[in-house]
Amino acid sequence: MRRIGRRTAPDLIDTSAAGAARFVRSLRGAGYCPFLLADDHTAAACPEVVDELSAPGSSWILPGTPRVVPAIETSRELSRRIEAAGTTPMLVVVGAGTLTDIAKHAALSADVPVIALPTAPSVDAYASARSALRIDGYHRTPSCRVPAAVLSCADVIEAAPDELILAGLGDLTAKLIARIDWEVSSIVTGEPFDRAQADWCAFCARSAVASLRHGTLRSAAIPALDALMVSGLSMQLIGASRPAASAEHTLAHLWEIAVPFDPSQTDLHGLLVTTAIRTVVERYRSICAALSTGKAPSGSAHDIAAAEAGWRDRVPVEMSPFTGKMEEESAGRSLGETEVTRRRDAIAVNRGRIVELCGALDDAERALDALDRAGIGAYEAQIPDVWVTRAIDWVRYLRNRYSLFDVEFEMGWTV
Ligand SMILES: [Zn+2]
Numbered sequence: 001m002r003r004i005g006r007r008t009a010p011d012l013i014d015t016s017a018a019g020a021a022r023f024v025r026s027l028r029g030a031g032y033c034p035f036l037l038a039d040d041h042t043a044a045a046c047p048e049v050v051d052e053l054s055a056p057g058s059s060w061i062l063p064g065t066p067r068v069v070p071a072i073e074t075s076r077e078l079s080r081r082i083e084a085a086g087t088t089p090m091l092v093v094v095g096a097g098t099l100t101d102i103a104k105h106a107a108l109s110a111d112v113p114v115i116a117l118p119t120a121p122s123v124d125a126y127a128s129a130r131s132a133l134r135i136d137g138y139h140r141t142p143s144c145r146v147p148a149a150v151l152s153c154a155d156v157i158e159a160a161p162d163e164l165i166l167a168g169l170g171d172l173t174a175k176l177i178a179r180i181d182w183e184v185s186s187i188v189t190g191e192p193f194d195r196a197q198a199d200w201c202a203f204c205a206r207s208a209v210a211s212l213r214h215g216t217l218r219s220a221a222i223p224a225l226d227a228l229m230v231s232g233l234s235m236q237l238i239g240a241s242r243p244a245a246s247a248e249h250t251l252a253h254l255w256e257i258a259v260p261f262d263p264s265q266t267d268l269h270g271l272l273v274t275t276a277i278r279t280v281v282e283r284y285r286s287i288c289a290a291l292s293t294g295k296a297p298s299g300s301a302h303d304i305a306a307a308e309a310g311w312r313d314r315v316p317v318e319m320s321p322f323t324g325k326m327e328e329e330s331a332g333r334s335l336g337e338t339e340v341t342r343r344r345d346a347i348a349v350n351r352g353r354i355v356e357l358c359g360a361l362d363d364a365e366r367a368l369d370a371l372d373r374a375g376i377g378a379y380e381a382q383i384p385d386v387w388v389t390r391a392i393d394w395v396r397y398l399r400n401r402y403s404l405f406d407v408e409f410e411m412g413w414t415v
Helices: 017-029 040-045 047-053 072-085 097-110 162-188 195-214 218-238 247-258 269-292 301-309 317-330 337-349 351-357 360-373 385-398 404-410
Strands: 011-015 033-039 059-062 089-095 114-118 133-135 138-140 149-153
Touching: 011 017, 017 033, 017 047, 017 089, 017 114, 017 149, 033 040, 033 047, 033 072, 033 097, 040 047, 040 059, 040 089, 047 059, 047 089, 059 072, 072 089, 072 097, 072 133, 089 097, 097 114, 097 133, 138 247, 149 218, 162 195, 162 218, 162 247, 162 269, 162 337, 162 351, 162 360, 162 404, 195 218, 195 360, 247 269, 247 317, 247 385, 269 351, 269 360, 269 385, 269 404, 301 337, 301 404, 317 385, 337 351, 337 404, 385 404
Parallel strands: 011 149, 033 059, 033 089, 089 114, 114 149
Antiparallel strands: 133 138
């Protein structure tokens, strides 16, 4: 057993499916009544544990097809079932990101501990203190209960479907983009920045991707889960997803809701994030090139402040369902003329460092190349051009999280 020495960190227990079954059996000996959450697919991935726990009234196995949606209503139903199940329950979730997010949220509502048994290294949900759920028609991240333990079963993780391992490695590639944007924000806006967490997250992500580049998809599965655990812990320590998610996640979250995927396409989080990274890397390359050549700002600070103040008048019809979300994210943000001037000065003074940070785009491209060679393209959904454009045009409003897109806007290169 490897312990990560923080009170809120789950114990990461290296085991096997058989070992996990013994572990959950021991919960009864410790006086707990385990309650199982799984779906048809995840139950089939770890029958040893499911057979141990799946008794009527103390388990909920959802249909696996169509894929379970991370809806808050499902979390509420789960907490009702847990509360009805009896005394001293302990929630055990056998699944990947969606089920784990539902379980962590329900565990907090029902005030019970939760143990996670990941069936795929596909997301960084396992150790994080927030759940990604659909609430009121948009992606949100309410607080949740951190698992007391994560059972890392090598035999289960290494047998995960290819697209789930690829999705996890794609989600890890996002940490390289997040590393750039977080420090750029600290330089330009003064946002608090934790260099150690930023570097640790990016380092672990690079290491997992290196396992893919130098080995096979299967050999990268456990390194990916370990790196995703680090990312979850880092988010928990920072109290936000800043070390793990930036503009690429904002694009992916819009597509998740706005794009009508047909059933033959997969809209797995990490795959959408990977598609978004392709777009973001290309755009960041051109912003970086402009910075490195010392391109002058376009338009006056007054023009930028006016464009910011008048964003509501420019919302195109397809984006109107997201106006409420954009209002929420923009509340309390002010970008007046004086602030634009101050930021332009900060960008000019620090452009060397910003360009240096963009060196991580090379790492992101190497990661995309390794993912391409591993066949991720076969699983990525085609995002209609209009939604690629809309996501880029509105990224600054969909999430109040400073990125190179803000640098581009403030320099007047988009207006
Ligand atoms: Zn993610």
